[in-house]
Amino acid sequence: MNALKLHKKLEENNALLIFGILLVSSLGGLVQVLPSVYQESLRTPEANTRPYSALELAGRDIYISEGCSTCHSQQIRSLVAEVERYGPYSRAGEFVYDRPFLWGSKRTGPDLHRVGGKYSDDWHRIHLVDPRSVVPTSIMPGYPWLAEKDLRSDDIQAKLRGLRSLGHPYSDEEIENAPAQLEGRKQIDALIAYLQMLGTGFVEPESGAGDSSE
Amino acid sequence: MADLPNTFWSGWIAVITIVSLLGLVWLVFTIYFPRGKADQEHQGPEPTWDDNLREGSNAPPLWWFWMIFSAMVFSVIYLMLFPGVGAFSGALNWSQGSRLAESFDDFRAEYQASRAAIVDAGLTELQDDTVLMETAEKLFSRNCAACHGVDGRGQASLFPNLMDIDWQWGGSPDQIEQTIRHGRSAMMPPWQASLGDDGVAQVAAYVKALSAGEAAEGHPGATQYGSFCVACHGPDGTGNPILGAPNLSDSTWLYGGSIEAITETLNNGRQGVMPAFGERLDDAQIKLLVAYLAR
Amino acid sequence: MSSEMTTQPQYYHDEIVKRLVQFSVAWAVLAMAAGVFVAAELLWPTLDMGQPWLSFGRLRPLHTNGIIFGFGVSALMATAFYSVQRTSHVPLFAPKLAWFLCYAWQLLVLSGGLSLLAGMNTTKEYAELEWPFDIAIALLWVSFGIVFFGTISRRKIRPIYISNWFYGALIIVIAMLHIVNNLELPVTWTKSYSLYAGAQDAIVQWWYGHNAVGFLLTGGFLGMLYYFLPKHAGRPIWSYKLSVVAFWAFTYSYIWAGPHHLHYNAIPEWVQSLGMVMSLVLLAPSWATLINGVMTVSSAWEKLKTDPALKFIVLSLAFYGLATFEGPMMAIRSVNVVSHFTDWTIGHVHSGALGWNAMITYGTFYYLMPRLVGTELYSKRLANVHFWLALAGTMLYIIAMWAAGVSQGLLWLSLDETGELAFGFRDIMSSMAPYYGLRLLAGLIFLGGTLLMAYNFYMTTRSRKTVKVEPPVVDPAFGVV
Numbered sequence: 001m002n003a004l005k006l007h008k009k010l011e012e013n014n015a016l017l018i019f020g021i022l023l024v025s026s027l028g029g030l031v032q033v034l035p036s037v038y039q040e041s042l043r044t045p046e047a048n049t050r051p052y053s054a055l056e057l058a059g060r061d062i063y064i065s066e067g068c069s070t071c072h073s074q075q076i077r078s079l080v081a082e083v084e085r086y087g088p089y090s091r092a093g094e095f096v097y098d099r100p101f102l103w104g105s106k107r108t109g110p111d112l113h114r115v116g117g118k119y120s121d122d123w124h125r126i127h128l129v130d131p132r133s134v135v136p137t138s139i140m141p142g143y144p145w146l147a148e149k150d151l152r153s154d155d156i157q158a159k160l161r162g163l164r165s166l167g168h169p170y171s172d173e174e175i176e177n178a179p180a181q182l183e184g185r186k187q188i189d190a191l192i193a194y195l196q197m198l199g200t201g202f203v204e205p206e207s208g209a210g211d212s213s214e
Numbered sequence: 215m216a217d218l219p220n221t222f223w224s225g226w227i228a229v230i231t232i233v234s235l236l237g238l239v240w241l242v243f244t245i246y247f248p249r250g251k252a253d254q255e256h257q258g259p260e261p262t263w264d265d266n267l268r269e270g271s272n273a274p275p276l277w278w279f280w281m282i283f284s285a286m287v288f289s290v291i292y293l294m295l296f297p298g299v300g301a302f303s304g305a306l307n308w309s310q311g312s313r314l315a316e317s318f319d320d321f322r323a324e325y326q327a328s329r330a331a332i333v334d335a336g337l338t339e340l341q342d343d344t345v346l347m348e349t350a351e352k353l354f355s356r357n358c359a360a361c362h363g364v365d366g367r368g369q370a371s372l373f374p375n376l377m378d379i380d381w382q383w384g385g386s387p388d389q390i391e392q393t394i395r396h397g398r399s400a401m402m403p404p405w406q407a408s409l410g411d412d413g414v415a416q417v418a419a420y421v422k423a424l425s426a427g428e429a430a431e432g433h434p435g436a437t438q439y440g441s442f443c444v445a446c447h448g449p450d451g452t453g454n455p456i457l458g459a460p461n462l463s464d465s466t467w468l469y470g471g472s473i474e475a476i477t478e479t480l481n482n483g484r485q486g487v488m489p490a491f492g493e494r495l496d497d498a499q500i501k502l503l504v505a506y507l508a509r
Numbered sequence: 510m511s512s513e514m515t516t517q518p519q520y521y522h523d524e525i526v527k528r529l530v531q532f533s534v535a536w537a538v539l540a541m542a543a544g545v546f547v548a549a550e551l552l553w554p555t556l557d558m559g560q561p562w563l564s565f566g567r568l569r570p571l572h573t574n575g576i577i578f579g580f581g582v583s584a585l586m587a588t589a590f591y592s593v594q595r596t597s598h599v600p601l602f603a604p605k606l607a608w609f610l611c612y613a614w615q616l617l618v619l620s621g622g623l624s625l626l627a628g629m630n631t632t633k634e635y636a637e638l639e640w641p642f643d644i645a646i647a648l649l650w651v652s653f654g655i656v657f658f659g660t661i662s663r664r665k666i667r668p669i670y671i672s673n674w675f676y677g678a679l680i681i682v683i684a685m686l687h688i689v690n691n692l693e694l695p696v697t698w699t700k701s702y703s704l705y706a707g708a709q710d711a712i713v714q715w716w717y718g719h720n721a722v723g724f725l726l727t728g729g730f731l732g733m734l735y736y737f738l739p740k741h742a743g744r745p746i747w748s749y750k751l752s753v754v755a756f757w758a759f760t761y762s763y764i765w766a767g768p769h770h771l772h773y774n775a776i777p778e779w780v781q782s783l784g785m786v787m788s789l790v791l792l793a794p795s796w797a798t799l800i801n802g803v804m805t806v807s808s809a810w811e812k813l814k815t816d817p818a819l820k821f822i823v824l825s826l827a828f829y830g831l832a833t834f835e836g837p838m839m840a841i842r843s844v845n846v847v848s849h850f851t852d853w854t855i856g857h858v859h860s861g862a863l864g865w866n867a868m869i870t871y872g873t874f875y876y877l878m879p880r881l882v883g884t885e886l887y888s889k890r891l892a893n894v895h896f897w898l899a900l901a902g903t904m905l906y907i908i909a910m911w912a913a914g915v916s917q918g919l920l921w922l923s924l925d926e927t928g929e930l931a932f933g934f935r936d937i938m939s940s941m942a943p944y945y946g947l948r949l950l951a952g953l954i955f956l957g958g959t960l961l962m963a964y965n966f967y968m969t970t971r972s973r974k975t976v977k978v979e980p981p982v983v984d985p986a987f988g989v990v
Contacts, residue, residue: 282758
């Protein structure tokens with residue numbers, strides 16, 4: 001069989017050409033994507049990884065909505081310098097409740113995967129509203145409206161129920177109580193709650209910084 | 215350990231990858247080196263589209279063949295050495311985790327001795343070492359400056375000045391280390407409800423006077439100070455570093471020393487938080503920071 | 510039968526092509542202006558004036574979506590419709606559907622852009638639009654397929670021309686990628702959650718993201734190249750055989766390359782390795798087309814002196830060669846350690862988007878617009894100025910970002926003699942300002958050129974009617990039986 005002859009058949013037949021393209025272009029996905037969807041280790045949470053609370057989830061959705069991931073990655077690569085700078089490298093199991101993933105592709109600002117607990121709530125509040133008041137050389141935009149706008153609480157139950165249907169273990173009680181967690185709060189409160197829990201789903205086994213023996 | 219797929223998916227990956235790569239080889243080979251003479255691409259006249267659009271019959275260049283050939287040879291070798299084809303972990307038994315562990319072994323081999331030396335060294339010895347103090351300054355800039363300012367002089371009327379003699383949580387090396395390693399949480403409660411507006415105003419005035427060294431016995435705020443504030447800040451207002459209660463009798467003000475700022479503090483309380491860095495920094499780094507700050 | 514044909518002449522539907530070109534140019538101006546604005550925000554972060562919708566995080570996806578779906582897809586639809594009619598020798602199939610698509614697509618990009626400004630954003634790159642838009646895209650994309658493949662089905666010449674293989678792959682593969690990557694659970698009208706979580710979502714997204722670049726920004730525009738380059742140079746495409754190898758090897762290997770966006774990330778190593786080796790293999794089919802293009806034009810160099818349109822197309826080939834070489838290099842694990850997360854990636858994308866996509870599109874439009882209205886280009890001189898602005902802007906942009914990215918990548922990784930990180934993040938970030946300044950200047954220059962083109966087209970087509978063109982008679986030896 002000769003590839004050119006086969007191609008001749010395809011280039012004279014619309015349907016065959018479509019079929020050929022579909023077949024050839026689907027191979028990569030069948031190999032790389034499909035098995036990954038079934039790979040257990042990518043779906044198994046780390047020991048300390050838990051679903052987001054209602055407030056954290058609302059904060060995460062603000063992070064998404066404001067496009068924070070255009071400048072901040074949430075992915076510490078398994079490289080010495082990254083581990084030294086940001087903390088233990090990111091594990092797949094830490095992201096099992098992340099829909100969508102927020103690893104990012106660009107670090108205009110620093111990685112945020114282990115930012116949780118690094119700064120106080122007060123610092124985040126000041127920094128989010130006016131970054132240059134605490135980091136004079138920062139080029140991050142300010143988000144003053146987050147401190148002014150009330151947090152929506154009317155959609156949180158739909159969100160939690162949706163996530164539960166995708167396998168996130170939320171109890172009826174949690175869903176029931178969710179709006180109360182959000183009421184009377186500003187958007188910035190939710191975002192800070194989210195930032196403060198980032199990267200806390202992984203606890204280092206007893207040994208030096210960033211050691212990776214698994 | 216590399217993260218490898220199970221048996222079924224491993225076979226799936228291996229079969230599709232290998233067969234499809236062979237398919238690519240077949241495509242390139244049969245077009246470059248057709249067997250028999252019947253393989254002229256256009257028998258008879260060539261088709262012409264849209265007036266003058268035609269497909270040329272030049273033979274593809276041989277160097278391109280060598281280009282894709284070498285790319286594929288590289289791929290095959292790479293996939294034999296590294297994890298790629300399903301559960302086959304590759305001849306080198308390489309994984310991200312093992313690579314990082316090796317890098318850290320090298321890292322430790324190179325720096326462990328000098329870091330251990332830092333941990334064992336006396337503070338003055340470290341403080342006299344200009345190179346180490348530069349490292350400490352870098353550490354400060356990377357870990358502390360976002361709150362305490364690049365110069366360490368505090369900022370935003372929230373984050374304390376670390377370059378003065380006043381230490382909210384104590385300025386001894388041990389206390390500074392404790393602060394860095396485990397963090398601190400201050401707890402100044404709001405007093406509005408207990409004191410009322412008048413009470414707050416009186417206490418604010420009294421505290422202001424304390425700081426100026428002009429507090430008199432009969433000051434209207436003194437009584438309330440005595441019943442509400444004295445437990446933490448002490449009768450003379452000198453504070454208590456164990457509780458993180460600042461000294462009110464000096465001229466240093468963390469949250470501002472104007473009557474407005476003091477009133478705000480009294481009304482709403484203050485909950486200053488210093489995050490813990492014990493997990494983020496190693497012993498040598500903490501030691502260097504302590505030496506840097508205790509100068 | 511034949512008498513009916515002669516009494517009712519059929520014309521190509523070129524009015525749709527002209528309209529799509531106009532929309533494409535408009536999107537180019539708008540989306541590039543958005544790009545210039547966000548570039549300025551990285552120098553003057555208070556430029557958003559406290560307005561959420563002017564904030565970097567919202568405008569940046571508007572910039573990328575505007576370029577890809579507004580400028581890029583409109584250009585691809587325009588050129589696909591123009592060339593598929595001429596290579597099939599029939600007018601467009603379902604012209605009313607094509608007209609609907611032409612306008613509905615613009616409405617979609619416009620409303621989608623506004624939704625991004627309003628904070629509706631899934632964050633999956635080049636798939637940021639929320640679920641109602643995803644459904645609309647899928648439906649319109651199917652219409653694109655119906656018009657395109659319907660036209661091919663009714664072709665009067667038996668073999669399907671090369672450009673149509675690439676446009677066909679664009680339509681089919683983007684449909685597959687779009688649908689799989691955007692599987693999501695709507696929870697409100699404006700919010701959905703991806704069906705995939707974490708690492709799996711990352712693998713799916715970069716399978717999509719890289720191949721949106723692959724089959725839209727590369728494959729689709731290769732379709733443009735395979736029609737407009739030989740057509741314009743007046744030469745046959747150099748090697749048919751090479752085109753066949755290039756097409757199938759390209760379609761096969763590109764789709765595997767996505768995981769090189771996730772080296773040393775929390776995904777399995779085997780996926781990364783496959784992504785890396787296939788990225789290297791991909792260099793060969795990418796360059797096969799480069800050879801084909803260069804050799805096709807090599808017998809028509811003299812045209813280059815006088816024809817700005819051809820100059821753009823040839824220059825685009827140079828940047829195409831550069832970007833398709835740089836990409837596989839950046840896919841190598843050890844190189845990626847330095848380049849990932851840095852401005853190098855931004856530079857790489859722009860050497861493709863400005864140097865390749867925009868240039869070939871400009872060249873094609875300069876060829877198309879005067880022909881569509883049956884006149885000469887209003888000003889060849891302006892077009893020549895545009896050419897130099899585009900070249901200068903692109904070069905400046907990629908040099909600035911390359912310097913920024915490489916230094917960022919190396920400085921982030923460097924340790925001092927005590928094993929401490931040598932540089933703090935803030936200091937490295939602050940040192941980027943000069944590069945960001947140059948990039949802003951580069952963007953302004955490029956945008957300036959685009960504005961000149963828009964003016965040139967306005968003057969060229971102003972108050973002129975689209976020329977009616979009849980399909981030529983097909984050589985019976987190749988006619989459809």
